[in-house]
Amino acid sequence: MNTGKLVRMNRLFSHASGRLCSVAVDHFMAYGEGLPDGLRHIGATLAAVVAARPDAVTMHKGIAALAWAPHAGHVPLILQSTIARPDDSACQQIAEPVDAVRLGADAFAVGAFVCGATEAAYLRTVADCVHQAAAFEMPVICHIYPRDANGKISFLPEDIAWAVRCAVEVGVDVVKTPYCGDVQAYAQIVADCPVPLVAAGGPKADSLRAALEMVAQIVRSGAHGATIGRNIWGFEQIGAAVHAFKAVIHEGQGPDEALRQAGLAASVGGVTERIGVR
Numbered sequence: 001m002n003t004g005k006l007v008r009m010n011r012l013f014s015h016a017s018g019r020l021c022s023v024a025v026d027h028f029m030a031y032g033e034g035l036p037d038g039l040r041h042i043g044a045t046l047a048a049v050v051a052a053r054p055d056a057v058t059m060h061k062g063i064a065a066l067a068w069a070p071h072a073g074h075v076p077l078i079l080q081s082t083i084a085r086p087d088d089s090a091c092q093q094i095a096e097p098v099d100a101v102r103l104g105a106d107a108f109a110v111g112a113f114v115c116g117a118t119e120a121a122y123l124r125t126v127a128d129c130v131h132q133a134a135a136f137e138m139p140v141i142c143h144i145y146p147r148d149a150n151g152k153i154s155f156l157p158e159d160i161a162w163a164v165r166c167a168v169e170v171g172v173d174v175v176k177t178p179y180c181g182d183v184q185a186y187a188q189i190v191a192d193c194p195v196p197l198v199a200a201g202g203p204k205a206d207s208l209r210a211a212l213e214m215v216a217q218i219v220r221s222g223a224h225g226a227t228i229g230r231n232i233w234g235f236e237q238i239g240a241a242v243h244a245f246k247a248v249i250h251e252g253q254g255p256d257e258a259l260r261q262a263g264l265a266a267s268v269g270g271v272t273e274r275i276g277v278r
Contacts, residue, residue, distance in 0.1 A: 004137025008106040009173065011076045012056050012139070013196065013224070020198050020225035021249040022056040023049050023232050023242065025063065026080035026109075038233030042067055045233050050075050052242035056106065058227065061095045064103045072104060078141060079103055081129065082111035087151045088118055093125060097133035097140075107139040107174070114163045115147045115154065127170040142172040143200070153178060157185035164193050176200055176227055179218050186221040201228030208235055208244065208264070212255035215248050225249050240264055 001009070013020055025046070028039050038045050042063060049057060050071040058078040059068070068077060081095035093110075100108040110129045112122035126142055133140045144167045146159035154160070157180040167175045172195065179199045180186050190197050199218040205211035211231035218226050228245055235241040240262040247258035259265055 002137050005139055005173070008076075008137070008139050011106045012078075012174075015055060015250050017250040017252075018224065019219070019249050020055050020196070020227070021242075021246050022058060022078065022198075022225070022227045023054045024058040024080075024201070024227050024229035025049075025233060026058050026060050027229055028060075036230075036234060038230075038235075038238070045238060046071060048238035049232070049242060052239040052246070054242050054246065055225075058109055061099050061103060064105070068103075076106040077104060078107045078109050079105040080109045080111075080143075082109070082125075082143070084111050084113060084122075086113050086145065086147050086153055088113075088116075091118065091122075093129075097129060097136055097138045100133075100138050101136050105138075107141050108133050109141045109143055109176075110172075111143040111145075112163075112167070113145050113147055114166050115159060116151065119166075123166055123170050126167065126172065130171040139173040140171075141174040141176055142167040142170075143176045145178060145200075155180050157182060157189065160186075161189045161192065164189055164197065168194060174198065174224075178202065179214060179221075179223075179226075181217075183217050183221050186218070186223065190222045190224075196224040198224050199226040201226055201231050204230045204234055208241060209255045209259060212244055212248050212258050215245060216254060219249060219252060237264070 056076040056078050058080050060080050079100040084091045097108045110126050112126050130140050144163045146154040146163040148154040160180050164175050175197045215226050232241045244258040244262035247253040247261045
């Protein structure tokens, strides 16, 4: 790894734990789930997220260009480049590595869905991004998801292991992929991955505590952290949610202690049930 890429990677994985606790606000175009308040009020959301100091924030280039200026340099930026859905109703690249350089990003993210007829096309896109990013020493993070026979995201360990290996084969620097729900199985996937593997934050959890428990399992697996979206900006107290996830990822705290540290202990039974109401 040359110096330019090493500098950027070290900014992302700067915490002494060696793990990444990042936030994603790149869901709107790709997920097609409407416009929840956490994404609608993007200025307020970014302000709350950055105030809590996650290790990085992932977004599309329009939001980076129009809403990131007040926070530039305070938290590393990861530029998302892909708008895609598992059913292939969307599958486009809307940014290139040079955009990441121009916007001051520390990494370039590209999405891919594997298993299914379009698997090779997605991987070719990822490979092309890796090639383009090399000219700028820009790290490439692949957000890669396996699909089942119905075109839905698969959480089976063997499918996730396949997806991770596909990303590694095309030369990415970091892999982001779903958690399979089994600590031992995920630990094997992590052990077999020669680059840092971080987990996706997953679908909306029933409560903040449930989301924190999932991430605690991810930490126990040996993964290099997690990137959380809906389970942070879908919660009314966005900053407190970021602090709670940081306590789990960086300090190894359990969900209850993380909630206490984030100032949510007095209403654990009530507040945490409101996750996703935005």
